[in-house]
Amino acid sequence: MPGAKVSICIATFNMADVIMETLVNCLAQDYENKELIVYDDCSTDSTQHFLKEFHWIKYIRGEVNKGVGEGFNSAIAAAKGDIIITFCADDLWTDKRAVSDIVEVFQTYPSVGYVTRWYYQFISGVDRRPVRAWRGRDPITLANNPSGLAFRREALIGCSCSNRMFVETTKLAAQVVAKDWDAHIIPWDMVAVRVHGSTSTKSGYWLKRRVSSPVMDWYALGGDMTRDYVSFIQIKNGFTIAAVWEEIWNFVKLRPLNLLHPAFWFFALIALITPRTILRKLPAFYRNRIGRLITREIKRPCDTASA
Numbered sequence: 508m509p510g511a512k513v514s515i516c517i518a519t520f521n522m523a524d525v526i527m528e529t530l531v532n533c534l535a536q537d538y539e540n541k542e543l544i545v546y547d548d549c550s551t552d553s554t555q556h557f558l559k560e561f562h563w564i565k566y567i568r569g570e571v572n573k574g575v576g577e578g579f580n581s582a583i584a585a586a587k588g589d590i591i592i593t594f595c596a597d598d599l600w601t602d603k604r605a606v607s608d609i610v611e612v613f614q615t616y617p618s619v620g621y622v623t624r625w626y627y628q629f630i631s632g633v634d635r636r637p638v639r640a641w642r643g644r645d646p647i648t649l650a651n652n653p654s655g656l657a658f659r660r661e662a663l664i665g666c667s668c669s670n671r672m673f674v675e676t677t678k679l680a681a682q683v684v685a686k687d688w689d690a691h692i693i694p695w696d697m698v699a700v701r702v703h704g705s706t707s708t709k710s711g712y713w714l715k716r717r718v719s720s721p722v723m724d725w726y727a728l729g730g731d732m733t734r735d736y737v738s739f740i741q742i743k744n745g746f747t748i749a750a751v752w753e754e755i756w757n758f759v760k761l762r763p764l765n766l767l768h769p770a771f772w773f774f775a776l777i778a779l780i781t782p783r784t785i786l787r788k789l790p791a792f793y794r795n796r797i798g799r800l801i802t803r804e805i806k807r808p809c810d811t812a813s814a
Contacts, residue, residue: 508614513541513606514588518578518653519596520548523557525631525701526596530564533594538606545596546582548572576670576678579653583663591658593668593676597631597701598654602807605697609657612691620662620688621680623649624697627804630794631701638702638798642805646690647730650680655698662688674724681728696805702794720750722757733762736770737790739778744787751778 515533519526526545533543547554547568558566567585569578579593590613592606600606605624612622623646627637643649650656653676662683669678684690721742725732732738736758743751755775758765765771778786 508589508610510540511589511610511613512587513538513590513592513610514583514586515541515543515592515594515606516579516582516586517543517545517594517596518548518575518582519545519550519554520572520575520578521550521552521554522596523550523552523554526554526558529594529596529598530561532599534563535603536600536606537603538610541606542586542588544582544585546578546585548574548578574670574675575653576668576675579668579675579679583668586660589660591660591663593653593656593679595652595654595700597703598652599699599701600655601696601699601804604807605655608693608697608807612693613657613659616689616691618689619691620659620686621646621683621690622657622693623680623690624655624693625649625695625805626652626655626698626700627696627802628700628702628794630791631703634799635699636799637696637699637802637804638794640696640802640805642694642696644692645731646684646692647677647681647728648725648732649692650677651725651730651732652676652698652700654700656680658683659688662686669724671719671724673721674728674730677725677728677730681730684729694805695807697807720754720757722754722761726761733758733765734768736765736768736774739774740786740790743778743781744783744790748779755779 543564545564545566549569549572555568583591609622625642627640629635630638656676666679666682668675722732739751742754
């Protein structure tokens with residue numbers, strides 16, 4: 508697909524304080540034939556007041572709040588590109604050649620319908636060192652964050668994002684792979700995912716969106732998150748104690764060997780017995796004091812155009 512057009516589809520909700528940086532970051536990609544599409548999921552902040560003035564993006568505002576998955580579906584429906592890339596309104600590309608690398612993969616391998624990448628998380632603020640990284644060889648699991656996922660347009664026919672929390676774009680990736688398209692992983696940290704200080708305290712939003720077990724949703728799509736024991740703490744912070752018990756049982760049911768893993772018991776007990784007021788402080792403590800020490804960015808190789 509020489510000269511392929513790329514559509515970077517961004518779903519946003521109340522991200523007025525950071526979305527401009529993301530848009531400028533996307534615009535700075537060295538691949539020229541691209542469009543930026545922003546679907547505003549009925550934000551209540553100042554997002555619409557300044558984004559609608561920028562003619563270098565395609566701005567679409569929803570009339571009602573539909574959720575992240577449906578927001579991406581709407582942005583993708585409006586896209587004109589041969590290659591569709593999903594991106595969150597608060598994340599950043601780590602290298603200006605990232606989109607070019609993605610396009611090269613599609614050009615080199617006609618059987619590839621889905622390209623994913625490694626990524627790291629950073630805490631919103633001045634210090635942007637990595638605090639946690641997601642790397643591996645499972646293309647479905649690597650779709651656990653929407654930013655930087657790329658799809659050949661023809662591979663998306665009949666596919667859509669889920670509106671279930673944590674697996675919004677995972678469903679899209681799983682559907683493409685299920686149609687016998689190949690998946691390709693670019694093994695360097697292509698995206699920096701922003702973690703907000705208030706992320707773990709938005710329990711009202713989480714309770715509204717949660718309708719099933721996250722690990723069971725992953726399992727249904729072919730992803731394996733049964734070793735992500737830290738998620739017990741995330742569930743305790745965002746949901747209810749009953750949800751924690753349910754998730755612990757699902758981890759055991761899907762992978763009985765978890766019962767032999769000390770880390771499983773450690774995080775399960777911490778989530779069950781620690782008061783939420785204390786538990787909500789632990790992720791931030793770990794990221795700031797430990798994560799920054801043990802996590803290193805894997806940069807783009809300088810001697811190749813793509814990994």
